[in-house]
Amino acid sequence: MSNSPEQPIAEQPIVNRIAKLARIHLDQQQLESSGNKLEQILDFVSQLEQVEISEDVSPFFGAIESVNAIREDQLTPSVSREKILDNAPESDGEFYLVPPVFRNTDS
Amino acid sequence: MNHASNPQSTNRRVVRFDQSEIIIGLEVHVQLDTDSKLFCGCSTRFGGAANSQTCVVCTGMPGSLPVINQHALELSIRAGLSLNCQIAQSTKWDRKNYFYPDLPKGYQISQFDQPICGPGYLDIEAVENSSQPRRIRIERAHLEEDAGKSIHDESNRGQNSKIDLNRTGTPLLEIVTQPDLRSAAEAKSFLSELKLILNYIDVSDCNMQQGNLRCDANVNLHIPFGEEKIATPIVEIKNLNSFRAVERSITHEAQRQFEAWQENGFTIADAPKQTRGWNDHTQSTTLQREKEDSADYRYFPDPDLIAVKIEEVQIQQIKSQLGSLPSDLRKLLIERYNLKSADATVMVSQGRGVVNYFLEVADGCENSRIANNWIGQEVLRQLNESNQTIDQYPVSPQQFTELLKLVIAGTLDQTRGKEVLNEMVEHCISSQEAIKRLGIKPVDNRELVTLCEKLIAENQEVIEQIQSGNAKAIGMLIGQARKLNPNANPGLIKEMLSKMISS
Numbered sequence: 264m265s266n267s268p269e270q271p272i273a274e275q276p277i278v279n280r281i282a283k284l285a286r287i288h289l290d291q292q293q294l295e296s297s298g299n300k301l302e303q304i305l306d307f308v309s310q311l312e313q314v315e316i317s318e319d320v321s322p323f324f325g326a327i328e329s330v331n332a333i334r335e336d337q338l339t340p341s342v343s344r345e346k347i348l349d350n351a352p353e354s355d356g357e358f359y360l361v362p363p364v365f366r367n368t369d370s
Numbered sequence: 371m372n373h374a375s376n377p378q379s380t381n382r383r384v385v386r387f388d389q390s391e392i393i394i395g396l397e398v399h400v401q402l403d404t405d406s407k408l409f410c411g412c413s414t415r416f417g418g419a420a421n422s423q424t425c426v427v428c429t430g431m432p433g434s435l436p437v438i439n440q441h442a443l444e445l446s447i448r449a450g451l452s453l454n455c456q457i458a459q460s461t462k463w464d465r466k467n468y469f470y471p472d473l474p475k476g477y478q479i480s481q482f483d484q485p486i487c488g489p490g491y492l493d494i495e496a497v498e499n500s501s502q503p504r505r506i507r508i509e510r511a512h513l514e515e516d517a518g519k520s521i522h523d524e525s526n527r528g529q530n531s532k533i534d535l536n537r538t539g540t541p542l543l544e545i546v547t548q549p550d551l552r553s554a555a556e557a558k559s560f561l562s563e564l565k566l567i568l569n570y571i572d573v574s575d576c577n578m579q580q581g582n583l584r585c586d587a588n589v590n591l592h593i594p595f596g597e598e599k600i601a602t603p604i605v606e607i608k609n610l611n612s613f614r615a616v617e618r619s620i621t622h623e624a625q626r627q628f629e630a631w632q633e634n635g636f637t638i639a640d641a642p643k644q645t646r647g648w649n650d651h652t653q654s655t656t657l658q659r660e661k662e663d664s665a666d667y668r669y670f671p672d673p674d675l676i677a678v679k680i681e682e683v684q685i686q687q688i689k690s691q692l693g694s695l696p697s698d699l700r701k702l703l704i705e706r707y708n709l710k711s712a713d714a715t716v717m718v719s720q721g722r723g724v725v726n727y728f729l730e731v732a733d734g735c736e737n738s739r740i741a742n743n744w745i746g747q748e749v750l751r752q753l754n755e756s757n758q759t760i761d762q763y764p765v766s767p768q769q770f771t772e773l774l775k776l777v778i779a780g781t782l783d784q785t786r787g788k789e790v791l792n793e794m795v796e797h798c799i800s801s802q803e804a805i806k807r808l809g810i811k812p813v814d815n816r817e818l819v820t821l822c823e824k825l826i827a828e829n830q831e832v833i834e835q836i837q838s839g840n841a842k843a844i845g846m847l848i849g850q851a852r853k854l855n856p857n858a859n860p861g862l863i864k865e866m867l868s869k870m871i872s873s
């Protein structure tokens with residue numbers, strides 16, 4: 264995933280690749296506009312690089328500083344199958360039904 | 371690269387398969403033995419009705435929030451300590467993004483750069499053809515949630531796939547080794563030792579039929595070629611769910627890679643890592659997909675979960691409750707109880723319950739050799755035949771000790787002792803009661819003399835055989851003696867007969 268700084272991100276295959284990974288289809292026009300938007304976001308975020316941080320500050324991963332939100336290993340009632348399968352685009356009352364999944368098995 | 375050039379290809383044909391070295395690393399997924407799932411209170415029980423054990427959290431409904439299961443953390447630390455791993459002081463959760471129908475959120479909650487367990491190792495016993503025990507380094511072990519189960523239409527008529535999400539969110543510990551294993555047999559040995567350890571420390575039942583221990587194997591070859599050593603492209607064999615599949619797939623894959631290299635000369639620099647699946651029916655691996663590089667999963671910290679800090683005192687507390695590991699017990703049985711290495715291995719492989727039973731009986735009767743013979747053979751056979759565990763065995767260690775004391779004292783010979791044991795097992799009674807039921811009585815000396823005189827009088831032919839040097843013929847007399855009086859001790863009869871015949 265190399266993107267050289269002089270080349271605008273929109274013209275690089277990277278936008279296409281991100282779209283593919285996210286299972287989104289983008290036409291040529293959408294590709295360009297998404298690329299531009301991504302670039303604006305990166306520009307905006309890159310302001311953070313100007314902040315001076317001393318070496319001894321360790322990286323921070325969450326928006327809150329607390330730790331150890333933990334629960335006991337205890338059972339709580341599950342949602343009934345009927346109710347949960349109501350959310351499925353398709354089901355047979357027992358299972359979720361999805362388009363056939365084919366595995367690529369040519370060796 | 372010049373792969374196709376003929377002289378090279380001819381040279382490659384000269385190299386033999388057995389000159390190459392197999393390099394294997396394993397990724398083992400173990401289901402942790404919790405009651406509830408990793409991030410919600412749904413049950414982890416196996417075999418429930420499809421989609422009856424799910425909720426808004428494990429099906430990934432918008433707005434639901436995961437909360438980590440304390441017990442899953444403890445079990446992971448326990449496993450890490452038993453594998454000599456460094457336990458993280460702080461561990462966090464990341465999203466591993468990919469699309470598959472049995473992954474409802476579109477990502478799996480896993481651990482990317484701060485796994486709960488860091489580097490460690492596991493020592494394995496020597497396997498055949500290799501005289502040394504081996505230390506296999508563990509790279510890391512991290513916690514993650516399992517995906518659901520897909521049932522694909524196998525009729526090939528393009529029917530829908532069915533999804534059951536009961537397993538979704540079940541806690542898994544993924545244990546990753548360094549590429550330190552050098553043969554299929556070593557891989558199998560590593561897995562059986564790992565399975566035994568996790569059983570001993572109650573982290574997982576490792577039931578492979580239920581998929582509670584699954585394994586991926588990374589395999590390639592180092593082939594000496596001229597002055598250099600060639601490495602073949604790495605292949606990951608996915609989802610091996612039996613020891614046999616692990617052993618056979620690695621053996622097959624190594625051979626396949628060697629032939630492919632002879633054919634095309636491709637090295638690790640020429641091809642990306644490949645994923646192949648093991649097919650039990652055809653006994654071969656088949657290509658699944660080119661492995662995405664790690665960035666394709668677009669790991670990022672899960673904003674719904676916060677870090678977990680693990681205090682040293684918590685680690686020490688878990689460590690103090692760990693109990694003896696299989697390797698400790700093998701050592702104890704060999705050094706303190708004088709068992710042969712092979713016998714100690716068998717005893718320990720039966721699980722902690724059997725080892726404790728043995729220790730109690732061996733201490734009680736003060737004869738570890740006889741305790742090992744009787745437990746290693748009779749008890750294990752009976753448990754196997756009745757498909758019971760040692761907790762269900764009807765003879766308590768105390769009762770067993772009483773029986774062995776009678777055998778050691780010579781009051782019961784081996785054969786009668788076994789009859790008594792069978793009676794004890796069948797009727798759940800003590801050795802004294804069993805002896806009474808079987809009508810076993812001590813035989814006094816006068817009775818023995820009468821019995822021997824009768825045998826000599828009635829078997830002149832046999833006596834002549836013995837006198838002319840066929841010492842083994844005495845066995846026939848002892849057999850007859852036992853028919854006439856089952857309580858007669860064969861050792862005493864033999865002694866007495868020999869004396870009477872030679873005088």
Ligand SMILES: [Zn+2]
Nearest residue numbers: 410412425428
């Ligand atoms: Zn749930």
